[in-house]
Amino acid sequence: MSSRPRRSNLLSFHRPTLHLERAPIPVLKPESKQCLQTLLHYRPPKQRVNYPKSRSAAVLVALFVGRYGDLYVLLSRRASTLRTYAGDTSLPGGKWEPRDRNLEQTARREAFEEIGLPIDNRKVPLLCILEPFIAGSPGQLIVTPVVVLVLDKTIKPILNTPEVASLFSHPLAALLHSEPPFATEQEMLELKYHTHHDVDWRGRGKVRMHRFLTGREAGGTKPIFGFTAGVLIRVATIGYGREPDFDVYTPDQPSQEERIAFELQVNPILREACRTEGIDPDKAPEPSSLRTARRSDGPRGHRRRAVRSKL
Structure with a gap:
């Protein structure tokens, strides 16, 4: 009998049972309704890379319907006293803990602890x-x-002030556009709503980092950028079923799955966590073997748009 610890599936979750027709949403634009329906039916591709629970984390992308039927996402401004990413614009979230049944519960627990969002x-x-x-x-x-999706409009945020300085929202569809969804303030006229820069990733290709203004920069709120921007672009792309009006990826950008597989080969912290949990990091797929496979998060969109342009 194997002495290795039994691994639970942190990606298991209850099947959503939300029926939009019966949900307490007073106004919902057709585009917003289609976005929610598409997200409800989305299932991520089966992951081919095993990674340790102790290095797993989750973030909560909490959407709600605005006054005129548009979808917005809740974002927080991290406290300026935090040791890491102080003052950044972020999504509620944190590391998996042994008491969490799965990563859905991790995200919900962290959102409850940070901003008081009910579980x-x-x-x-x-x-x-x-x-x-x-x-x-x-x-x-x-x-x-x-x-x-936040349905209860009576929920009042309860901020954990040592971690969260403020809470605000941003239109989800705006993550697909290079032009701002808000009137630009005079002092912000010279700043572009969407910008990006490409960084080298471990010598294996360039990774594109995106940045969106929130319209609150004059008050000290930082733009949406990096990891948070990447997650929200992905959610908006899936939900609205279209590519952004800018190039999301560089031509040689490795997918998230490729990057995870490579980190399991070279990152000592991940490798040690794997061994502790009975996972052999040397049995992770070669990143190059994942490059030609069907992608859900990488340059597939870049290639798809390139193909369209030839038609």
């Missing part, structure tokens, strides 16, 4: 769970986005 899946039902992202510097965490 009750009747008030905040699940829409879908996305494929994992690599995060941290260097990539020491594998982070899974959990997408939910």
Whole structure:
């Protein structure tokens, strides 16, 4: 009999049972309704890379319907006193803990602790769970986005002030556009709403980092950028079923799955966590073997748009 610890599936979650027709949503634009329906039916591709629970984390992408039927996402401004990423614009989330049954519960627990969002899946039902992202510097965490819909409009935020300075929202569809969804303030006229820069990733290709203004920069709020921007672009692309009006990826950008597989080969923290949990990191797929496979998060969109341009 094997003495290795039994691994539970952190990506298991209850099937969403939300029926939009019966949900307490007073106004919902057709585009917003289609977005929610698409997210409800989304299932991430089966992951081919095993990674340790102790290096797993989750973020909550909490959507809600605005006054005129558009979808917005809740974002927080991290406290300026935090040791890491102080003052950054972020999504609620954190590391998996042994008391969490799965990563959905991790994301919900962290959102409750940070901003007081109820864990009750009747008030905040699940829409879908996305494929994992690599995060941290260097990539020491594998982070899974959990997408939910806030139905209860009576919920009042309760901020954990040592961690969260403020809470605000941003239109989800605006993550697909290079032009701002808000009137630009005079002092912000010279700044572009969307910008990006490409960084070398371990000598294996360039990774594109995106940045979106929030319209609150004059008050000290930082733009949406990096990991948070990447997650929200992915959610918006899936939900609205179209590519952004800018190039999301560089031509040689490795997918998230490739990057996770490579980190398991070279990152000592991940490798040690794997061995502790009975996972052989040397049995992870070669990153190059994942490059030609069907992608859900990488340059597939770049290639798809390139093909369209030839038609």
